[in-house]
Amino acid sequence: MTSTASKKAGAALAGLLVGGAVGFVLTETIAVFFHFVLDTTLDVEGNGALLALFAGVPLLGAVIGAVVGVRVAGRDGTGR
Numbered sequence: 001m002t003s004t005a006s007k008k009a010g011a012a013l014a015g016l017l018v019g020g021a022v023g024f025v026l027t028e029t030i031a032v033f034f035h036f037v038l039d040t041t042l043d044v045e046g047n048g049a050l051l052a053l054f055a056g057v058p059l060l061g062a063v064i065g066a067v068v069g070v071r072v073a074g075r076d077g078t079g080r
Contacts, residue, residue, distance in 0.1 A: 004073075004074070007073045008069075008070050008073045008074060011069035011070055011072060011073035012066045012069050012070045012073075013066075013069075014069055015065035015066045015067070015068050015069025015070070015072075016052070016062045016063075016065055016066040016069070017062075017065070018064035018065050018069075019061040019062045019063070019064050019066065019068070020059070020061055020065065021061075021063060022057050022061050022065070023057045023058030023059070023060060023061025024057075024058045024061075026057055026058075026061070027053075027054050027057050027058060030042075031054075036050020040056075
């Protein structure tokens, strides 16, 4: 039988990976939208804020995913 801490650690890792992947896909979707729809290529070399955004969104998604994973794993199954 696995312990609660082990369940939470596994859920945190899964949430971290899934959240990071979702954040990455979101940034790529934004880049594709700007490139094909607005006909503007986003250049992160000349813009520090854009670089921070493209680096920060996957990190933020990973952190949020880990927190959600731990919270879901911490539920007792009674629906409360």
